[in-house]
Amino acid sequence: MTVNGGTVGKALEVLDQVAAFGRPVRFAELQTESRFPKATLYRLVQSLTEQGMLNFDPDRHTYGPGLRLVRLAHAAWQQSSLAQIARPHVDRLAESVCEAVDVAQIDHGHVVFVDRRQQVSAMDVLPQTGLVAPSFCTGVGKVILAFLPEDRQGEVLDQQAFVPYTEKTHLSAESLKAELDEIRQSGIALEVEEHFDGIVSVAAPILKAECEPVGAISIATYSSRRTIEDLRGLSPNLRETAARIATEIEPWHFPN
Amino acid sequence: MTVNGGTVGKALEVLDQVAAFGRPVRFAELQTESRFPKATLYRLVQSLTEQGMLNFDPDRHTYGPGLRLVRLAHAAWQQSSLAQIARPHVDRLAESVCEAVDVAQIDHGHVVFVDRRQQVSAMDVLPQTGLVAPSFCTGVGKVILAFLPEDRQGEVLDQQAFVPYTEKTHLSAESLKAELDEIRQSGIALEVEEHFDGIVSVAAPILKAECEPVGAISIATYSSRRTIEDLRGLSPNLRETAARIATEIEPWHFPN
DNA sequence: AACAAAGTTTCACTATGTGGAACTAATATG
DNA sequence: CATATTAGTTCCACATAGTGAAACTTTGTT
Numbered sequence: 001m002t003v004n005g006g007t008v009g010k011a012l013e014v015l016d017q018v019a020a021f022g023r024p025v026r027f028a029e030l031q032t033e034s035r036f037p038k039a040t041l042y043r044l045v046q047s048l049t050e051q052g053m054l055n056f057d058p059d060r061h062t063y064g065p066g067l068r069l070v071r072l073a074h075a076a077w078q079q080s081s082l083a084q085i086a087r088p089h090v091d092r093l094a095e096s097v098c099e100a101v102d103v104a105q106i107d108h109g110h111v112v113f114v115d116r117r118q119q120v121s122a123m124d125v126l127p128q129t130g131l132v133a134p135s136f137c138t139g140v141g142k143v144i145l146a147f148l149p150e151d152r153q154g155e156v157l158d159q160q161a162f163v164p165y166t167e168k169t170h171l172s173a174e175s176l177k178a179e180l181d182e183i184r185q186s187g188i189a190l191e192v193e194e195h196f197d198g199i200v201s202v203a204a205p206i207l208k209a210e211c212e213p214v215g216a217i218s219i220a221t222y223s224s225r226r227t228i229e230d231l232r233g234l235s236p237n238l239r240e241t242a243a244r245i246a247t248e249i250e251p252w253h254f255p256n
Numbered sequence: 257m258t259v260n261g262g263t264v265g266k267a268l269e270v271l272d273q274v275a276a277f278g279r280p281v282r283f284a285e286l287q288t289e290s291r292f293p294k295a296t297l298y299r300l301v302q303s304l305t306e307q308g309m310l311n312f313d314p315d316r317h318t319y320g321p322g323l324r325l326v327r328l329a330h331a332a333w334q335q336s337s338l339a340q341i342a343r344p345h346v347d348r349l350a351e352s353v354c355e356a357v358d359v360a361q362i363d364h365g366h367v368v369f370v371d372r373r374q375q376v377s378a379m380d381v382l383p384q385t386g387l388v389a390p391s392f393c394t395g396v397g398k399v400i401l402a403f404l405p406e407d408r409q410g411e412v413l414d415q416q417a418f419v420p421y422t423e424k425t426h427l428s429a430e431s432l433k434a435e436l437d438e439i440r441q442s443g444i445a446l447e448v449e450e451h452f453d454g455i456v457s458v459a460a461p462i463l464k465a466e467c468e469p470v471g472a473i474s475i476a477t478y479s480s481r482r483t484i485e486d487l488r489g490l491s492p493n494l495r496e497t498a499a500r501i502a503t504e505i506e507p508w509h510f511p512n
Numbered sequence: 513a514a515c516a517a518a519g520t521t522t523c524a525c526t527a528t529g530t531g532g533a534a535c536t537a538a539t540a541t542g
Numbered sequence: 543c544a545t546a547t548t549a550g551t552t553c554c555a556c557a558t559a560g561t562g563a564a565a566c567t568t569t570g571t572t
Binding site: 006007008009011012015016018019020022023024044047048050051052053055064065066067068069070071072073074075076077078079080105107108110112114131132 | 262263264265267268271272274275276278279280300303304306307308309311320321322323324325326327328329330331332333334335336361363364366368370387388
């Protein structure tokens, strides 16, 4: 069943670890966190480095994610047709409301931000392209979940660890599920400081053939800058944009 | 010597292939291009898919690069401190000259564009973040090469295949080398339709401790929009920006 | 229905990767 | 400055994980 997953899986596990550090990391540091014996880990790191997936800094004896990843991801992103299709619409929306706009897709229960348009003056606390966030505490995540068919929604919820990012983060599948029902009714998700303190967002789903969600877009801002009602007021605009993006999705874009 | 490279290397080779297609690809298509026997290729693809590095579309029976790459690359990019440091400077420059500005780094003889700022009205033919291009036919590539120490320059040149992208592309290490000398003198590289017809650029190196290049920035535009002299006129501005970025580089940012 | 092409599984074989332990740098520490 | 300590690298007997030809199943086509 699990096939070649062995070695490849191990290598990617290591890669994830290095990426997770968010800074150049020494071999010894990896070793303490890793489930692999020293020699094995050593060889994995070697391979990844040889392959350009990791970047070794010989002076500081540290490893970081390699540029080959950037190149590969570019391909992924180019083919994530959603980002491509959405781009002009997102630009227009961002300009018209003068706030940051994000495009996200769901991947193995995580929300991946595949594009973002940010107003020049806005700051960078907010998600960036490529960032991954949990679905249960983001506007885009919740709205995608809400529109997912029962079974797939279940899958995602089951494997969720409800980590409290802020005081307002949902702490259980039950409380979340209740909100998901409302979201499906209203067609938009509000997220009020559930992921970061001081940050709020509204999200609308991008629906293929008017049912399955292929992603979502959201407007995010500071809670000090807009009231919730104010934010809710932007939702028609947001929904319209989402709808326009959806019409450009050809049936073969997001099959599954 | 070559350690775990075996399986991991093979898997990444397949990943590269899929990425290179630039569109969803069927198993059979991969098979014809691949040096691996069917069963082996099959298992590699399986593993990569299981791991989220490839994305399988069950309806169309096609594979594409997976979103996990985007996530990993985000980490790479975040740590590519050059992009981070350069960003505000690049923004300012792009606005002041009203042209597209790129930031690139060199990686195994290839130029990787790690950031780009594009004017709203500007078109998208030009490089995007994550794009990889040969060093010998891009402004950023040439300028980095020019400032590389002899030995490393040699390495890169030796493994170059001088593919003619346009009529004006350099066709040999000799002709390129001659230009590299000039570039080192003047401190900037001009690239006139060597990569794409109708596109021109000027590039300046970003030098660590005023000698080793860690990357480069460039201004790119259409040949119909600016004369070469016009473009050259932008170079003081470009060099100044590059210098400003360089001052913000801490010695430990780009060791090697 | 018959055929062809694409995709998947099997299985004996062995190359590839494993990991404990021994070895060799590099960095503290007294 | 010798010595202890920790980090990084290599070895090698061993076994697991991956191989690939061939058989099989599924999917699509005429």
